[in-house]
Amino acid sequence: MRVTLPADMDNSSSSLFSHLDNVPLDPHFALKELFDKDKNPDKVLLGSGVYRDDNGRPWVLPAAEVIVTEEETNARYEYLPIPGYAPFYAAARDLLFGPTVKKDRTVSVHTISGTGANYLGARFLSQALKPSAVWVSDPTWVNHINIWNQVGVEVKTYPYWNARERTLAFEETCHVLETQTRPGDVIVLHACAHNPTGVDPTKEQWKIIADICEEHALFPFFDCAYQGFATGDLDDDAWALRHFMERGTLELAVAQSFSKNMGLYGERVGAFHLATASPATAVKVQGHLARLQRGQISQPPTRGAKIATAILTRPELFKDWLIDLQEMSSRIKSMRKSLHEGLLSLNTPGKWDCIVSQIGMFSFTGLSPEEVAAIRADGHVYMLKSGRISVAGLNTRNIQHVVESMDAAVRKYAHQELPN
Numbered sequence: 084m085r086v087t088l089p090a091d092m093d094n095s096s097s098s099l100f101s102h103l104d105n106v107p108l109d110p111h112f113a114l115k116e117l118f119d120k121d122k123n124p125d126k127v128l129l130g131s132g133v134y135r136d137d138n139g140r141p142w143v144l145p146a147a148e149v150i151v152t153e154e155e156t157n158a159r160y161e162y163l164p165i166p167g168y169a170p171f172y173a174a175a176r177d178l179l180f181g182p183t184v185k186k187d188r189t190v191s192v193h194t195i196s197g198t199g200a201n202y203l204g205a206r207f208l209s210q211a212l213k214p215s216a217v218w219v220s221d222p223t224w225v226n227h228i229n230i231w232n233q234v235g236v237e238v239k240t241y242p243y244w245n246a247r248e249r250t251l252a253f254e255e256t257c258h259v260l261e262t263q264t265r266p267g268d269v270i271v272l273h274a275c276a277h278n279p280t281g282v283d284p285t286k287e288q289w290k291i292i293a294d295i296c297e298e299h300a301l302f303p304f305f306d307c308a309y310q311g312f313a314t315g316d317l318d319d320d321a322w323a324l325r326h327f328m329e330r331g332t333l334e335l336a337v338a339q340s341f342s343k344n345m346g347l348y349g350e351r352v353g354a355f356h357l358a359t360a361s362p363a364t365a366v367k368v369q370g371h372l373a374r375l376q377r378g379q380i381s382q383p384p385t386r387g388a389k390i391a392t393a394i395l396t397r398p399e400l401f402k403d404w405l406i407d408l409q410e411m412s413s414r415i416k417s418m419r420k421s422l423h424e425g426l427l428s429l430n431t432p433g434k435w436d437c438i439v440s441q442i443g444m445f446s447f448t449g450l451s452p453e454e455v456a457a458i459r460a461d462g463h464v465y466m467l468k469s470g471r472i473s474v475a476g477l478n479t480r481n482i483q484h485v486v487e488s489m490d491a492a493v494r495k496y497a498h499q500e501l502p503n
Contacts, residue, residue, distance in 0.1 A: 101410055110225065110467060118465045119485060126463040127481045128143075129472040132278070132444055133348060134312075142411075144346045148393050163382045165373045167354075171388040174395035175354040179307065179321055179339055183328040187362040190369045192355045192376060197340025200355035201228050203392045204336045205302060206270055206375055207368075209234040209358075212302060217269040218260070222245075222447075222469065224278045224306070226259020227271055236269070236490035244280050249437035249449045251282045257295060266300035271286055274305045274337070275320040276313035276443025279471040283442065287503045289323045303335040312344040313443040315412035334359055341391050343444065344408060350387025366413050417443065418477040422446075425486030432497045446472050454492040462488025 136142040166172065170190040177184060208214065209231075217231045220243035231238050241316040244258070260270065271291070277283055284292060296303050305324045311317040317490040327333050334357070341352040355372070359365045364413055374383070394400045423438045426458040438446050450458070450470035458464045466472045477485060 091415050092376075094446075103198075114465055114467060117459075120462055121465075123463040125481075127476060127485055129464060129466040129474075129476040129485070131476065132473055133477070134343065134346060134444070134500075137480075139480070141479055142346060144404065144407040146407050147345055147347060147390055159385065161194070161385075163388075166196045166369070168388040168392065169382045169383065170396065171392040172350075172354045174392055175339055175341075176356055178317065178395060179324070179337060179356065180328060180358075181318060181321060181324045181325060182469055185328075185358065186367050187221065188313065188359050190357045190359065190365050190370050190372060193388055194338075194353045194355050194376075195380060196342055196351040196353040197306065197338050198226060198230075198353070199351070199380070199383075200338035200340070200353045201227065201306060201373060203355045203372065203379070205234045205236070206303070206379075207230075207303065207372055208336065209236045211368075211371065212267055212269065214268045214302070215228070215265045217271060218301075219262060220256075220273070220277070222279055223271065223273075223376065228308070236270070237378055239263070240380075241270075244282070244447060246449060249447070249471050250440075251284060251288075253284065254286055257291065258375035260292075260295050260301070261299065264299055264301055268468060269302045269304050270296065271304050271306060272323070274307035274310065274324050275322075276309040276445070278308070278468065279445050280447040280465075281336065281441030281443050281445050282437075282447070284323070286322065287325075289326055293327050293330060293333070296327075298328070299496070303333060305335065305337045307337055308340040309343055309443050310339075310412060311405075311408040313323075315409045317408070341387075344384055345391060345394065345404070347387050347390065350390065351384065352387040352391050359378055367450050388431060394470045395496050408423055417476050418474050418482065419446065421474060421479075421482045422474075422477060424462075426490065429486065429490045431486075431490040433493055433494050444473055446474050446477050448472055450489070450492070451496060454496050457495055458488045461491060464488045 110132055115128065118126060118128045134142055168255045172193045174190060176191045192203065194203055214236060216239045217236045218239050218241050221240035222244060228238050242252045243261040245252040275283055295301065307324065310320045313320045324335070324337060327335055336355045339354045339356065341346045345352070357368055360367055394404050419439050425436055426435045435451065437449065441447065448470045452468040455466055455468050457472055458466065462484065
C-alpha cells in the first residue's frame with residue numbers, strides 16, 4: 084500500500100513519525116555506555132545487575148555447564164508448545180511454591196525471562212481485572228513502570244524507602260495501601276531482595292501486607308528474580324509469597340526469573356504463574372494466557388529452559404546448584420561487609436549500617452545525585468544517580484578505590500541536608 088504524505092509537509096518533517104518524542108536510553112544501559120567509553124584503567128561499574136566473580140569476570144555456574152542430551156537430537160530446534168517447555172515450568176512452579184502449591188489451581192507459562200513474565204502478567208491482568216491502577220513501590224525496578232504503562236494501566240506508587248533513616252518506610256506503605264487503593268487494584272511486590280533498595284519487610288510485616296490485600300481486595304503480583312540468590316536459602320527467599328498462598332483466600336500472580344540465580348542472563352529463562360481460586364478458573368486462565376503468548380512470541384526458546392530443567396530435576400545437579408547459590412550469596416555478603424567496614428574506618432560522614440542490613444545484589448546507599456556525579460567524575464566509579472549500586476561489581480581489587488571515592492564525595496557535600 085502506498086502512503087501519501089500531506090502536501091504541506093516539507094523535507095525536514097516528511098516522516099509520519101516526526102511527531103514522536105525523543106525517548107532517552109534506559110538509565111542502566113546509558114550508564115554502561117558511559118563506562119565503556121571511559122579509558123581510565125581504574126574504572127568500576129556498579130550499575131549492571133549481573134553477577135561477577137572476584138576477578139570482575141562473568142561467572143558461569145558449574146551446575147549450568149551441563150550438556151543437555153535432549154538437545155543433541157534432531158528435535159532440538161523444533162517449536163515448543165505455546166505455553167512452553169512443560170517439564171521446565173512445572174519444576175519452576177514447584178521450586179517457587181514448595182508445599183503450598185495447588186497444582187490444579189495454578190496456571191504456569193514458560194516466558195522470556197522475568198521481563199516477559201511481568202509483561203504477560205500485566206497484559207493479562209489489565210484485560211481480565213481492568214484495575215483502576217497498579218501500585219508499585221517507590222522506588223522500584225524501572226521496567227515495572229515501563230511495562231504497566233505499555234498495557235494502559237495507571238501506575239501509582241506507595242512509599243517504600245525512608246531516605247533519612249535508610250530503612251523501609253513501613254508505616255507509610257501501609258497508610259497509602261489502606262487509604263488510597265481501590266478494590267481490584269494490582270499491587271506489585273518484590274518476593275525477596277527488593278530492587279533497588281535491598282530492603283525487605285520482616286515476616287511480621289509481610290503478614291500485615293497480606294492482611295491489607297485481603298481486607299482491601301488488592302491483587303498481589305510478586306516479582307521473584309532472586310530466589311536462592313538473596314540469602315542462599317531457596318525456601319527462605321520464597322517465604323513471603325508462600326505465606327500469601329497458605330492463607331487460601333488470595334489469588335495471586337508471580338513473575339519468576341532464572342537469570343540471576345542460575346546465571347542464565349542471555350538465555351532469558353522465566354515463568355509466569357497465576358494461582359486461582361478453582362480448577363475451573365485455572366482452565367479458563369490457561370486459554371487466555373495462551374492466546375496472549377501466541378500473539379506476542381508464539382512460543383518461547385528451548386535451550387535455556389532445558390538447562391534450567393536439568394538443574395531443577397537432576398538430584399546431583401540440584402545439589403551442585405545449591406553450592407553455587409551459597410558461593411554467590413556469600414561473596415555478596417562479604418563485599419557488603421568490606422564496603423561497610425571501609426567507610427567506617429575512614430569515619431565517612433553518614434549512616435552506613437544499611438549496607439549490611441540490606442540483602443541481595445543491590446544496595447541503596449543513600450548517596451545523593453551530586454555525590455554520585457562526583458564519584459563518577461573523580462573516581463571513575465559508575466553507579467545510578469539514585470545511589471543504587473550493584474554489590475556484585477565490587478571485588479577485593481577495587482573495594483578500597485570505591486571506598487575512597489565514596490568518602491571523598493560524601494565529605495565534599497557533607498553540608499547538604501538529607502531528604503525527609
